[in-house]
Amino acid sequence: CGVTSSTSSPPASRARSLALVGAAVRKDVVRTDRGHPYFGGPEEGHPHLAALQALLTTFALGHPRLSYCQGMSDVAAPLLAVLDDEAQAFLCFCSLMRRLAPRFRPGGRGLSRAFAHLRRLLRRADPQFWGFLAARGAHDLLFCYRWLLLELKREFAFEDALRVLEITWSSLPPAPPPPPGGVPLLGAPLGARGGAPKSPSTSTR
Known part of the structure; x- marks a missing residue:
């Protein structure tokens, strides 16, 4: 920019x-x-x-x-x-x-928010992999920068990228309102003490 x-x-x-x-x-x-x-x-x-x-x-x-x-x-x-x-x-x-x-936008606030969401999701969805990254100092996920900025467009051959983008772009509104507290994550992290994660009380779909 x-x-x-x-x-x-x-x-x-x-x-x-x-x-x-x-x-x-x-x-x-x-x-x-x-x-x-x-x-x-x-x-x-x-x-x-x-x-x-x-x-x-x-x-x-x-x-x-x-x-x-x-x-x-x-x-x-x-x-x-x-x-x-x-x-x-x-x-x-x-x-x-x-x-x-x-x-x-300059300042990177939008990307910082995307990184924060990704870190939170990864900690919940795969705590073992998150621990692997954290132990190696890679938990900032900066290697995902291009993935988040371009929505994985450069990570696939052009025709395959079209399929990925079609799914992504057709599944989201053009300008969704930001949730007040970030991305809501329901249920306990996978692998948490107490067995399987709790089922969410409301559907996120």
Whole structure:
């Protein structure tokens, strides 16, 4: 992050912002999913690279407080490849970013919250593995950074990633309200003294 843009500045300043944002976006666009046929081929005059560039630049200029951050191209590329329509992909990307934007904001508060949720879930779901990580100083889970930022998009081949993202994105609202106390975890941790974990009194589904 760090590329700022403004739509209320003088024309010269807006032109400078456009140039800075465009350069930052271009740097990532030409490296995003280039092994996939949809984005493969020569860079010059490539219609799909141009569409991805326009989509991300438009988003950055329309959302100056967030602008463009590295990794957004990985989120937008699958939408464009599947929909094959820049306008529809842009609308879907804007809706998706309502939920993902906190993870890209400077300061890392959104990602810190995601890490906290993951640590809490792991302690409850697999205390033995959690103990293994803690004993080796890996309980900060920083190796999961890219997983959480890009929702596992880079951890699979493109077509497999599409399936993962389809399940994830279709199962969650675009901007769910944050729970007041974080992620509610019902029942005792697995392996806790007293036998099997208690059944939750209410369904979480």
